[in-house]
Amino acid sequence: MFMIKCRRSSILCAVLMLFLWSATASPSQADTGTLRVVFGKAGLVAAVGSGEGVLTFHGKRYAFIVAGGSVGATLAASTSVLRGTALNLNSPADLAGTYTDIGGAAVAAGVSAVKLRNDKGVVLELRGAKLGVEVSANVALITIATK
Numbered sequence: 001m002f003m004i005k006c007r008r009s010s011i012l013c014a015v016l017m018l019f020l021w022s023a024t025a026s027p028s029q030a031d032t033g034t035l036r037v038v039f040g041k042a043g044l045v046a047a048v049g050s051g052e053g054v055l056t057f058h059g060k061r062y063a064f065i066v067a068g069g070s071v072g073a074t075l076a077a078s079t080s081v082l083r084g085t086a087l088n089l090n091s092p093a094d095l096a097g098t099y100t101d102i103g104g105a106a107v108a109a110g111v112s113a114v115k116l117r118n119d120k121g122v123v124l125e126l127r128g129a130k131l132g133v134e135v136s137a138n139v140a141l142i143t144i145a146t147k
Contacts, residue, residue, distance in 0.1 A: 030088040033057035062092045063147040070140035078132030087123040099142040
């Protein structure tokens with residue numbers, strides 16, 4: 001009789017612990033994807049650019065298009081081939097949106113790096129080769145849309 005009570009309380013304890021653990025676990029964890037983007041830019045005072053890229057997320061590839069513009073002191077005729085990560089993704093649809101610069105663009109000896117964030121909290125960290133000429137001190141907005 002004592003063994004049955006112990007077993008029953010152990011099972012009850014295990015079920016209770018599982019319930020409490022599942023209540024505290026978040027239903028979905030943000031994940032990371034990888035990106036490859038080709039972006040061309042041209043302008044004087046104001047610049048516009050466009051390009052396309054691929055997000056790899058959970059082993060699948062998702063194509064997207066990129067469009068952007070900047071206003072300020074700009075002289076640009078360049079193409080960038082960038083690779084990096086997309087942080088805080090819950091699904092590929094989170095990639096779409098308007099991005100602003102949060103890490104400052106850096107260009108040194110033909111290599112550029114940028115850190116951008118959209119309103120969903122997705123952060124893009126991109127780095128790669130820049131071909132051409134670009135000198136700027138401006139405010140830029142980048143929009144990504146899935147194909």
